[in-house]
Amino acid sequence: MKPADIERWSEALAPQRLIGGTVPDPPGPISLEAGYLLAAKGADTLGSPAGWKIGATSAGAMEFLKVSEPIMGRLFSQRIWHDGERADLSGDRPAEAEPEIAFLLAHPLEAGDDPLAAIGEARAAAEIVRPSHDEPFRLGAGFIVADNAAGLGALIGPPIPLGRLSEPETIAVTIEVRGGGRCTGSADAVLGNPLEALRWLAARLGRVPAGSWVLSGAMARAIPLDSPAGEGELTLDAGEFGKARLAY
Numbered sequence: 189m190k191p192a193d194i195e196r197w198s199e200a201l202a203p204q205r206l207i208g209g210t211v212p213d214p215p216g217p218i219s220l221e222a223g224y225l226l227a228a229k230g231a232d233t234l235g236s237p238a239g240w241k242i243g244a245t246s247a248g249a250m251e252f253l254k255v256s257e258p259i260m261g262r263l264f265s266q267r268i269w270h271d272g273e274r275a276d277l278s279g280d281r282p283a284e285a286e287p288e289i290a291f292l293l294a295h296p297l298e299a300g301d302d303p304l305a306a307i308g309e310a311r312a313a314a315e316i317v318r319p320s321h322d323e324p325f326r327l328g329a330g331f332i333v334a335d336n337a338a339g340l341g342a343l344i345g346p347p348i349p350l351g352r353l354s355e356p357e358t359i360a361v362t363i364e365v366r367g368g369g370r371c372t373g374s375a376d377a378v379l380g381n382p383l384e385a386l387r388w389l390a391a392r393l394g395r396v397p398a399g400s401w402v403l404s405g406a407m408a409r410a411i412p413l414d415s416p417a418g419e420g421e422l423t424l425d426a427g428e429f430g431k432a433r434l435a436y
Contacts, residue, residue: 208279
């Protein structure tokens, strides 16, 4: 496989991600680091940078993807939604949603620093994911990170007091599709504590800027958003902290 061949193939990734399309198999295997380089090259066409998403934040997920650490993708401001908003999720296959904890950084987070000191807000959230291929796992972790770790966007839900992060097992988020699937996740499913995911991201990047949103990782398996376009509703329920809804 020639580098030029994989670069030509990767030029279709960002456009297909935006319309929910499907790319063909790459012309050869993609290593993890090559995947990150391809993702960075296509990032400018996906929107205005808003932060990062972290994936594979459990031992089982890392083993399944054959990676030794979590993976990451980017968030874009055009696809960060808030309670009562509507998202266009039309495409070749249904998007899916995962319960998560989102952080908004008030201060830069340097590698090795205390993540809690950098956080301005913690929020219950639902990440919206959709790969740009029917069989992303067959293609491996390199393809997945090239494809922005399947990240499409996020519903940002109610705030969670930062003090509760010392007891992640007490933070539960349920997401439910009207007339469809439902799942509940606990924050301690994310590397034992979502703060550890944020710590990992800072170590990987060296520095996470102030103002960044960070999705810390899935707390439960994704559910499909399979309602007909324009008729769906996703509800996020964080119990005592409140709810949020996204129409699609």
